[in-house]
Amino acid sequence: ETLPQFKPTFKLKVGTDVYDAKRRPAWTDRILYKVNTGNYDDVKLKLTQQNYRSHPEFYESDHKPVSSFFRIAVFSNKLADQLLLKAFHPVVKFHIDEVYLDEDNVLVYTVDTKDMRYLRSWDWIGVYRADTFNLETYLAFLWAPSHPARDNAYELYFDENVFIRSGKYRLAYHSSDSRDILGISPPFPARVRDLVPEVGVEASEEL
Numbered sequence: 001e002t003l004p005q006f007k008p009t010f011k012l013k014v015g016t017d018v019y020d021a022k023r024r025p026a027w028t029d030r031i032l033y034k035v036n037t038g039n040y041d042d043v044k045l046k047l048t049q050q051n052y053r054s055h056p057e058f059y060e061s062d063h064k065p066v067s068s069f070f071r072i073a074v075f076s077n078k079l080a081d082q083l084l085l086k087a088f089h090p091v092v093k094f095h096i097d098e099v100y101l102d103e104d105n106v107l108v109y110t111v112d113t114k115d116m117r118y119l120r121s122w123d124w125i126g127v128y129r130a131d132t133f134n135l136e137t138y139l140a141f142l143w144a145p146s147h148p149a150r151d152n153a154y155e156l157y158f159d160e161n162v163f164i165r166s167g168k169y170r171l172a173y174h175s176s177d178s179r180d181i182l183g184i185s186p187p188f189p190a191r192v193r194d195l196v197p198e199v200g201v202e203a204s205e206e207l
Contacts (some may be wrong), residue, residue: 001032006054009064017056029054031068046073091115092173092183099163100193107156107171109183111148121146122176125156130168130187144173163190 008025012018019025035047051069058065080088092109099105111119126138140162149155156171163169168187175182 001030002049002052004030004052004054004066006052006066007056007064009054009066011062012064014062015059020062029063029066031066033068033070043075043079047071090183091118094171094183094185096171096185096188098188099158099169099190101163101166101190102160103163103193104160105158105163107158108149109154109156109171109173109185110152111154113152116152118175118177118182119144120175120177123182124174124176126172126174127158127162128170128172130170132170135172135174135181138172139169166191 004027008019008027010026010028011020011023013020031052033047033049035045037045039045048071049068050071052066053068054064054066056064075088077088092111094107094109096107099107109125123144124141125144126135127140128135128138140158142156142158145154145156166189168189170187171185172181173183174180
C-alpha cells in the first residue's frame with residue numbers, strides 16, 4: 001500500500017465533513033494490492049499505483065470512500081504467443097450502435113472460428129452502465145447462446161425491461177470456465193426511438 005496522503009476517512013458525522021468527537025479519526029478505508037512478479041520465467045510483471053485518494057464529496061456514510069488507479073504492464077501479442085497465453089486478445093467482439101428504451105432489443109457479437117474453443121455453455125453477458133467500474137454491479141444478464149445465429153455471429157435478445165433509462169451502457173462477456181472477461185463492448189447509447197409522424201394522403205377521384 002502507498003502511504004495515504006489524504007485525511008482520515010472515519011469517523012465523520014453523516015452528511016457533514018465534521019469528525020465524530022467520540023471516535024479517534026482513522027484511515028479505516030484502504031486499498032491494498034499485490035502482484036506476483038514471477039509468474040513467468042522470462043518476464044517480470046509490474047503494477048504501479050498512479051493515484052490514491054479519498055472522496056470527501058460523499059456524505060451518505062460516516063466513512064469517506066477511497067479509490068485508486070493502477071498502471072499494469074501487459075504482454076505484447078508476440079510475447080503472448082511465445083508464452084502460449086490462452087485468449088490473450090479479446091475473443092468476443094460486440095457490434096452495437098444504439099438501443100431503444102422500453103423496447104425489445106437484439107444485439108450482436110461475433111467470435112472468430114479459431115477462438116470458439118474458449119466459449120463454454122454457462123458463459124454469460126452482463127449489462128452495465130458505462131460509468132460503472134465494478135463488474136459485480138451489473139443491471140441485467142443473459143446466458144450466452146450456445147450456437148451462432150449465422151456464420152460467426154451470435155444474437156442476444158434483451159426484453160423491454162432491461163434498458164429503461166437513457167444514457168450509455170456496456171456489455172461484458174464473462175467466461176464461466178476461467179472467470180475471465182472475453183470481451184467488453186464500447187459504450188453505446190440507449191434512447192427513445194424517434195417517432196416519425198404518419199403523413200396521411202387523401203385520395204381523390206376525378207369525375
